[in-house]
Amino acid sequence: MADALLDVDGLDVVYDIRDATGRAVRRLHALSDISLVLERGEAIGVVGESGSGKSTLARTIVGLVTPTKGHIRIDGKELPNRRGSAARHGIQMIFQDHTATLNPFQTVGRILDEVIALWRPGMAKQQRRQQAVSLLGKVGLDAEALERHPHAFSGGQRQRISIARALATEPRLLICDEPTSALDVSIQAQILDLFADLKREGYALLFISHNLAVVNRIAERIIVMQGGRIVEQGDTSATIRTPSHPYTRKLVASAPRLSDRGTLLASVQARSDNPEEQEKTR
């Protein structure tokens, strides 16, 4: 598809399951024949129960898992399955566990500066600092954050910092693997607002969540996965309103208050005035 940003075509992933000695004892088909197309600036939500293959899909796209079959193309060109290759092609991943991306021994300024310097080798120090301040502003943090270490921030703010770090590589696509699941419900709403803002700015999102309400808030299209396969995909609201696959029907039926769409997030929003988060953010 010529105009697609990301084109995943017939992707299979098989894991070797090993015993304690490291010997492969069986194979697990984690992804089977996954195909999806994501347009520029579009947000697609990926839902499915635990073990359905959502993280494997994300990790395969960014080169952390090697597929046994299929193609991943960015701008119509094959994306090499290597660590770092996705970043060079404008794809960044945002994890649930931001501790993985934030070095606790470095200040936020240092964390951001390392990435900016890598991406813009010729940029002068003062300009890099300005760039870091601008990235912090984009995620709702002020320049003061530069001098502090990650542990000085709340969970929601640390997730903001890891988003700023991802944005430092000037990506076009953010692959978000349960980026709000580890946060309090009130903070979740604020981080979701941030993703909605980023989407309005033109970033494409592949947004993985087990929470249908979250996907409904962020993504115009939805992909439903079960047992490593896509069982349904389409417009998010239409799919939630009239799911056609029995598994999607089950997911919708078991989602709390989803029958009254919007209510869940409206209630989350009403509680999003978390003083701790607000105080530290500004």
Ligand SMILES: Nc1ncnc2c1ncn2[C@@H]1O[C@H](COP(=O)(O)OP(=O)(O)OP(=O)(O)O)[C@@H](O)[C@H]1O
């Ligand atoms: N490195 C691995 N080695 C072997 N099996 C794995 C590995 N990673 C995942 N799996 C298995 O692959 C299947 C898909 O896992 P995956 O983590 O992709 O699902 P998921 O939908 O993201 O689940 P969750 O929501 O719990 O993160 C599961 O059966 C899981 O146990």
